[in-house]
Amino acid sequence: MLFERIVSEGLAHYSYIIGDMKNAVVIDPRRDCDVYVRMVTREGLRITHILETHRNEDYLIGSVELASRTGAEILHADSELDYQYGQPVEDGQKIKVGRYSLEAISTPGHTPGSMSYLLYDPSGAPWVVFTGDALFAGDVGRTDLPGLDRLKEMTGLLHDSIFSKLLPLGDEVIVCPGHGAGSVCGESIADRVITTIGIERKTNPKLQFTEKDEFIEKVGKEQERPPYFRKMEELNIAGVPILGALPMPTPLSPGEFSEAAEKGIVLDTRWELGFGAAHVPGALNIWFEGLAGFTGWFLTYDHPILLVNETDDPEEVVRVLIRMGYDHVPGYLSGGMLKWHMAGNNSGSIRTITVQNLCQQLDKGERPWILDVRSQAELDKGGIIPDGHHIHITRLPERLDEVPRDKPITVFCGSGMRSMVAASFLRREGWDDLTVILGGLSGWKSKSCPIDL
Amino acid sequence: MLFERIVSEGLAHYSYIIGDMKNAVVIDPRRDCDVYVRMVTREGLRITHILETHRNEDYLIGSVELASRTGAEILHADSELDYQYGQPVEDGQKIKVGRYSLEAISTPGHTPGSMSYLLYDPSGAPWVVFTGDALFAGDVGRTDLPGLDRLKEMTGLLHDSIFSKLLPLGDEVIVCPGHGAGSVCGESIADRVITTIGIERKTNPKLQFTEKDEFIEKVGKEQERPPYFRKMEELNIAGVPILGALPMPTPLSPGEFSEAAEKGIVLDTRWELGFGAAHVPGALNIWFEGLAGFTGWFLTYDHPILLVNETDDPEEVVRVLIRMGYDHVPGYLSGGMLKWHMAGNNSGSIRTITVQNLCQQLDKGERPWILDVRSQAELDKGGIIPDGHHIHITRLPERLDEVPRDKPITVFCGSGMRSMVAASFLRREGWDDLTVILGGLSGWKSKSCPIDL
């Protein structure tokens, strides 16, 4: 049989394909869906069904795209919503996959209509449950997305889904969730790529609140919601536009790039060091691995995106962007910064210093205005640094007025990567004297800098 | 700089991509044109022009497809014809490729408006000439396609193109033709994958007829024209339909396949031995490497094609078929003949015997009706076999009445592959007692069978 988890890095999104004998089913496909088609072609299987566990808000689901290529039937979960494609799936509905079968289990909470899918093996024994964003390894789905007015209601529903529907399946049932560690859909998803009902029952911190009231109180809380979620929701209900082939940006000479950049936004996906040393003036820096996590906070949908990256092949960057609906990426800087400079252009730069240098400054009594862009959870766990002013990176756009415009700003995070994102954003907003700390808190702790924590 | 020949096996079609600095030009692209897009993406180049050397008749040109993906301008050669896309190219027109340039040279003969393209290197020296189907390694383009009434005229034009336009470029200029050995567009194209004006001038048999009259007499002759050429011509003038992604046939169970086959034709691309042993009743056999050469003689465009192949991945087969416009390939037999038999189906078979067995039969005085499907050229070169009845495989459909229906038929060719194609066709047409000779003439000669040649 065919049983694969397909990971979309960055989003930490897990989709699954299950196939046997002659048909296959895909659960929560991503938008660049060639990967599923290749798998079934190799195995001689036909994708007959596409199952959605819930309406997603952190990425565009590939159901319509995949259906257009394969003729598969789409079953979407949230019958409460006004979906404009596919068919709703009902609690208890069964779908055959060769000798295996899947059963839909209503597990609302993350969204009002979330479904899980239980896979029975040929003997009829429950084997694997695909829980979408209801239950993760080490965490549960957030319940604040349907609105804060419904927070208690949704959290209560999630409690019931987990304690009355999922846990009773038995400790031995394998759990395949919709996201892994690093997703914005769970606060603290664990690293283990596969888990079981029993492991979660015993070790998942959220599942220790067995009482519904306590669960509602402790688990139900507001979390960050990147602005792009709104667009994801709309499109995921309306049906995501079909791409066909992956759109390929045009290679642009420095002159052409410069011109195109005037009407768009420059997104530079290089590492923090190269970006800091030199970049196209006005560029926003989000390193490649951080694209899925941070693009949605800093890029709107109303401007074309012009790319600068390390190599000349923009395919992987485009792949990540279209998963979040950034489909308008008309060009990239061919030959990169080397060609930019060889054409005689000027470039911007942002100073970088190591943690040791910062410590020396502090030892000397210098007191830079330190902007610490780590999350509250990181602060709680890792400690704060003296004199740091905390604004989580994702809040920066809305809390800009807290950053003084008349002082040198030193940006600090866990490693230096997010600091450069923040610094590039500040530079675009007019700040000039910016320094990024390389190594971040990790480096800080390694060196036991001689200051209070 | 980028300089690559892209070979489409089977058709022995050569397309070329040349790129430098920031732009690239593709000459005579094939329809499945992802290969060019990948190359320029990797190099950071933009395809700005697509050049056609002539209106092709043996394959569908990928100009429109490639233009739709890249925005490149199409320059087609045959301004005499009523093209419905792109722009005509004029004799002497220049196209820049970075520091290099291409110049169009009118070289009519194969078609009335055939163009060659001369590539100058940055110093301005002529370097490479792309001759399309005007001049090949060891051969010249056929001149019978515009019609037999224009045969002399076209052959005369070709003489002038070669002797007054191409040869004067200088012995040292490299020649990149539109086809290699094995193409139906030249009778006897040589094996050398690259050549020069001088090598052709000295060794190309057709170029030894320097006098125009002799050239017209000796070179201008009718050659075979597969029925599918007509469709290629029409579409290549009208503009080939855009495919987008490669169409993917559906895997079918034996039951579904059986049903679908009733309204279509079964094309089995396995080797002669497996096909001979067992095949879906009614299947036509054309082994994979022979697809480009023989499909056009035996398959019409009015039926869906159902595939049987060795493995479960039909992609490569589909790729070859769509190059010839066979776009309607709805399904393939998933699991192949193994699953066919495991479903309890009956299958057809065609007897195979070795050359040695045939010799023994002949020695014993048996006289089977031997159908020799080799070409006249092969007969001239390799010799005939005693009692063989010669019908070139491509003529078989129209000369069926020459094959006796009341006798056992033994089919013979060069190796056994084409014999099985012919036998599968005869079986479809009602012949029952068929034997294919394994090894063909090659085996025959190795064993010096004790009979007159």
Place this chain on the structure above:
Amino acid sequence: MLFERIVSEGLAHYSYIIGDMKNAVVIDPRRDCDVYVRMVTREGLRITHILETHRNEDYLIGSVELASRTGAEILHADSELDYQYGQPVEDGQKIKVGRYSLEAISTPGHTPGSMSYLLYDPSGAPWVVFTGDALFAGDVGRTDLPGLDRLKEMTGLLHDSIFSKLLPLGDEVIVCPGHGAGSVCGESIADRVITTIGIERKTNPKLQFTEKDEFIEKVGKEQERPPYFRKMEELNIAGVPILGALPMPTPLSPGEFSEAAEKGIVLDTRWELGFGAAHVPGALNIWFEGLAGFTGWFLTYDHPILLVNETDDPEEVVRVLIRMGYDHVPGYLSGGMLKWHMAGNNSGSIRTITVQNLCQQLDKGERPWILDVRSQAELDKGGIIPDGHHIHITRLPERLDEVPRDKPITVFCGSGMRSMVAASFLRREGWDDLTVILGGLSGWKSKSCPIDL
């Protein structure tokens, strides 16, 4: 973190690699071990330990090969045996993998010193247990290999290992066994590629015999032991010879192949149909997917192996053969059977007929001597066919005298593949009139042939 199962098809052998932070551990590596090196190189990890769950007898373990490339330490399980490489691992010994840790758990039974390895996640919770051949999905390891005199003892040990060591780990612990469905190391391993303690506790048929005595009686029995097991055992104790790069057989012309074949054995890995139609006289047929399962029964180690296959690339065949210690594969027939026949050589053939044809024969009252080479388990489950003489294919070499030499033999199995293996073996042993039934029992049942079952 890195967590991958590496499947060696055919052997249905599962090896695992676990990595985190900077080091990685490989459990039961295969001999062609480039796959592990590639994985860790990509992730920037170093393989520090190679763990063996037990001394294997169905394949050559890659520990020494992998250690020679990486400098990793080998920990072998069976301290009772006289291993000539690596270090023994002790019950309770811990190995760190970044933030995770592995603990050795003594689980004897399949071999006297079998070890399982329990993986704890960073929180210290038991997560995954690698059970080697102690516990499979749906089955347990065989206990007859240490000798029939120790059968009860070993089966008792296995009972204790499972019921006192593994099951107490908790229903929720994920089980990663050493083999999947299709292995010769378990009778009836289930299809599910991953399982849990709880699923096995509830559904594994062997685990329903909770009482030790009953377990010993029902589970402890002799199973087939291919002759090549003896060589595997020896080498796996002595330390498997290092290969370095994969040995590559030389392409041979028909003439060279013919000569080489005189001192070796011809192994033809094509499908049953092509082989039946024509093969090098004297060739043994084992289709590619069947190589791991059947080579050990029919090929000894004292002759060089000469290959015939469908394509010209023998790499995958060599890969399977060296996993079982068949390292001496000096050449293959370049150009395959096509070139063989084109060189004028004769070939052997074996008749194939469909199930329907067989039924017709039977209906007419013909009574061929039917050799049914399915296993006893298949007979029990699928039914016998009338007049069939049952000899499991693996017993054929030792029960040859039961097959009449003076009658036409019709060979029958589940699909036709093993029938051709058996027929090719009989042909080598002197039988002449052989017929293979295409479709086998599967086809038989589909057609409800009008005879008693």
Place this chain on the structure above:
Amino acid sequence: MLFERIVSEGLAHYSYIIGDMKNAVVIDPRRDCDVYVRMVTREGLRITHILETHRNEDYLIGSVELASRTGAEILHADSELDYQYGQPVEDGQKIKVGRYSLEAISTPGHTPGSMSYLLYDPSGAPWVVFTGDALFAGDVGRTDLPGLDRLKEMTGLLHDSIFSKLLPLGDEVIVCPGHGAGSVCGESIADRVITTIGIERKTNPKLQFTEKDEFIEKVGKEQERPPYFRKMEELNIAGVPILGALPMPTPLSPGEFSEAAEKGIVLDTRWELGFGAAHVPGALNIWFEGLAGFTGWFLTYDHPILLVNETDDPEEVVRVLIRMGYDHVPGYLSGGMLKWHMAGNNSGSIRTITVQNLCQQLDKGERPWILDVRSQAELDKGGIIPDGHHIHITRLPERLDEVPRDKPITVFCGSGMRSMVAASFLRREGWDDLTVILGGLSGWKSKSCPIDL
């Protein structure tokens, strides 16, 4: 037939493989020779001969490695030398490649025993000549390597080889040389990847000196000789050590790397920007594409090499290094500079400024000490910059005393890449105040900086 050029980027080394029917010949193989083995395996050919055109000094030839894997016979050219492997090839010696044949033609000059190989097509016509380092596109081989005392003698021999041996082959013969543009073996090799005798006769600047005396005077001159040439020469005569598999460096944590670096040299292959921003103190920077060209000038063979690169996969870097005999590369920094900083380590940096910034400095009357590391040829062609002190980068190690130690040094080249190599070297040698100009001469010209040229 098989005819491929295999390019080793960086070295701009061209090797060739020619195959037909059943055997293949490789000309001047590189040391990582898996590429040839894969090609012939796919085609079912056997490599029977390895031909060397001459004793190379810019890379280690792969003859012994490839022979050890294939059993092919090595024919080396320079019978004058005391080769310790293979057999010498004689002028006029013929080697069959299927229906084709190769003939050795003695063409001394670059080395005393250089051979070219003329490929005849099956008709017996000369088709392609492999000229090694005797004749390039747009250049000829250097003649100073056998020693300046033999310079006139060797240049005279080269004249005779070209004018009496190669040109008489005919304008139409295709020329396949041993190097392309960018090689250190020719001063000014042209960009055209393939050429002909006639194109070279007409356009090659060196071939315009038809008179022997003039040729000797104008062509025979001393050129740069990287120190590593000496080692290449020795090993290429003695027989290059066999590698087996590619050696794979170990991933090292920052701490381990730091320790290992004390006994070795750190080679950082990142782009100039990232390196300038932060690097392991003491690291030498040579960007990846520049490795083949510059490593031999700056790295000796007596220290282990520790790698820092952009990604975690060091394979491509190792591949380039072993081609020049740098086999001792024990480790690389796992996780790169990010992990280095996260471990709290300090790093070095080198200032980078754009051409525009430099121009502004100059406009203001500032006069930095500008070190221009371009070659004399670049200066001649592109012009000098005011106040620049010219030391070609390759001379830097021996002319260090010309660089003032008490002034800020600004390094300038064509683009900025070599400047960073030079700056990293200077930093290792004790210079502290270093600035690299981004964009170099190319940027300079684009902006027409307001100063005299």
